[in-house]
Amino acid sequence: MKPRSASVSAIPVDDYRDSIEQLLRPLAARPAEVVALAQALSRQLAEDVHSPIDLPVFRNSAMDGYAVRAESVPVAPVTLPLSAVVAAGATSARPLPHGAAMKVMTGAPLPLGADCVVPVEHTHADDTTVTFERRCRAGEFVREPGTDVRAGDLLVPAGTTVAPRHVAALAAVGRSSVSVFGAIRAAVITSGDELVPAGSVLRPGQIYDSNGLALAAALTANGVDVVAVAHSTDDPVRFRTALAAATAAADVVFTSGGVSMGDFEVVRNVLEPLGGHFGSVAMQPGGPQGLTVVDGVPVLSFPGNPVSTMVSFEVFARPILRHLAGLPDVDSYELPLLTGLPRSPEGKRQFLRGKMIFAQEGDQPAVHRRANAVELASGPGSHLIASMARADVLIDVPSEVTALPAGAHVRVWSL
Structure with missing residues (x-):
């Protein structure tokens, strides 16, 4: 210019x-810089991040319940002796004896010899025994190592704008820092x-x-x-x-x-x-x-x-x-004007402040409402900042347009 x-x-x-x-x-x-993972939110990754470990790391229970061999519960009901309790975070557990069950918490390592978990809601137990009200099939409610991601797999590619879900995945594989673009x-x-x-x-x-x-x-x-x-x-x-x-x-x-x-x-x-x-x-x-x-x-x-x-x-x-x-583009779409625009200066593209009108269908919650029209939130004055606070879109009126009737479709940009 x-x-x-x-x-x-x-x-x-x-x-x-x-x-x-x-x-x-x-x-x-x-230039790229290495930052702590906690500071990486909304920054663009400058590196491909590959998982250094399998997820899950070890075979574990997907439910609070009882670990057994499927062959021990071919039908229901059946009662087995209770051998032990395995908590999440347990670093060691003795093998599951044949014909017995072990109580396990969600995320707890599966005892060696067990191949399925019966959720606690399908059992009745006392201090020494547990009765199963449903049969158990091998693999049920068992998380196998690497079923989420394998060591060496691409976890988050370079260029990704880090969102909370990426922080969760990176932290889960043990990354405490990442390389991001400044x-x-x-x-x-x-x-x-x-x-x-x-x-x-x-x-x-x-x-x-x-x-x-x-x-x-x-x-x-x-x-x-x-x-x-x-x-x-x-x-x-x-x-x-x-x-x-x-x-x-x-x-x-x-x-x-x-x-x-x-x-x-x-x-x-x-x-x-x-x-x-x-x-x-x-x-x-x-x-x-x-x-x-x-x-x-x-x-x-x-x-x-x-x-x-x-x-x-x-x-x-x-x-x-x-x-x-690396953020998403600004939303832009067309909506009809609730009321007409009596005049717009010829030769100037006008950006009016608008407020979307929502139609709520039946008992749909507000989050599912969709805008079906737009109305002016203020006059065109460039000093009307309090009125702009009520707006949620800009109404884009082309330079060749001098007036618009109610119902005319206009382009709006989300604020």
């Missing part, structure tokens, strides 16, 4: 998103003399800085490691100081505010002389945008209105960041 005056036509949304993706795609080549590191800088941190007392003309926390939360939720969140006034010297610290610590920097055509656009004023490209994207909200590379670090500059900042992140940064982190 090249610098442009207010009279120059705006760049299409898809073209600008392509520019950002091309700039961030090299971040896929991140997370993308991001820094956030908000700008503006009017911004003060939450918890401060507002003075006339001041507002709370929501963009710093919001961008940091959005980045974290999409697999990025946020290394710094800073605020700069409209003083260029302070912004340059914050920028230098951010580019030294991060792989990508996000700024909010100071990108328009006003008199105090500190981000634009500092970055344009460094080769930054600032101008307008054909969208609402979020039209003013900036893109710069500083000391080899991409700097994405979003407008400062809170909704503009969040919509810019959703449209331009979230898809590529999730791809680089």
